[in-house]
Amino acid sequence: GAGVSQSPSNKVTEKGKDVELRCDPISGHTALYWYRQSLGQGLEFLIYFQGNSAPDKSGLPSDRFSAERTGGSVSTLTIQRTQQEDSAVYLCASSQGNPNEQFFGPGTRLTVL
Amino acid sequence: AQSVAQPEDQVNVAEGNPLTVKCTYSVSGNPYLFWYVQYPNRGLQFLLKYITGDNLVKGSYGFEAEFNKSQTSFHLKKPSALVSDSALYFCASPMYSGGGADGLTFGKGTHLIIQP
Numbered sequence: 001g002a003g004v005s006q007s008p009s010n011k012v013t014e015k016g017k018d019v020e021l022r023c024d025p026i027s028g029h030t031a032l033y034w035y036r037q038s039l040g041q042g043l044e045f046l047i048y049f050q051g052n053s054a055p056d057k058s059g060l061p062s063d064r065f066s067a068e069r070t071g072g073s074v075s076t077l078t079i080q081r082t083q084q085e086d087s088a089v090y091l092c093a094s095s096q097g098n099p100n101e102q103f104f105g106p107g108t109r110l111t112v113l
Numbered sequence: 114a115q116s117v118a119q120p121e122d123q124v125n126v127a128e129g130n131p132l133t134v135k136c137t138y139s140v141s142g143n144p145y146l147f148w149y150v151q152y153p154n155r156g157l158q159f160l161l162k163y164i165t166g167d168n169l170v171k172g173s174y175g176f177e178a179e180f181n182k183s184q185t186s187f188h189l190k191k192p193s194a195l196v197s198d199s200a201l202y203f204c205a206s207p208m209y210s211g212g213g214a215d216g217l218t219f220g221k222g223t224h225l226i227i228q229p
Binding site: 003004033035040043045046047048056058089093098099101102103104105106107 | 145147149155156157158159162203207208210212213214215216217218219222223
């Protein structure tokens with residue numbers, strides 16, 4: 001079956017602009033996660049959705065970051081007023097329950113100029 | 114707090130030799146432990162997991178990992194390395210909050226380089 005998909009694969013934006021990143025999890029997976037991968041910070045957990053439940057937002061780096069998951073499936077990660085330090089690869093993953101092995105998408109490479 | 118550590122930034126192994134990539138953990142309760150691999154410009158791929166049961170866990174691509182409770186380690190191993198095994202390897206464990214399991218905490222990663 002299809003794996004986790006993310007769009008866009010690459011995004012170049014100017015400082016101060018808003019960006020929206022999309023994740024389509026594996027069909028039937030109840031859990032969805034967002035991570036950020038950068039050279040300086042390694043792999044960093046951002047936020048986790050279990051079904052339609054409200055997520056714990058404490059892992060988000062700042063209040064410029066928000067995420068939602070519609071209908072327990074597709075998720076979007078929004079970064080407002082982007083800064084250069086937001087440049088990273090944003091990875092989405094899904095799993096059948098938690099904890100369980102997570103399946104990762106190819107990521108969105110965000111570059112903030 | 115749950116954490117995992119990978120003490121080596123890079124491991125170099127000759128093709129055909131056995132390989133070991135080290136991981137130690139600090140978790141409360143029964144640990145869930147994972148290994149993931151990342152090839153250049155690709156997402157992470159799941160290799161194997163330990164939840165409970167046998168201390169030797171077998172996974173994808175001929176990899177296995179040994180859970181050692183007394184040494185709090187979960188080292189990744191392969192009897193005979195291939196050049197195609199060259200990649201970035203991550204050890205991981207779930208974080209927990211009041212609501213239960215959360216996302217994964219990852220080690221810093223180990224570059225595995227297999228020399229022909």
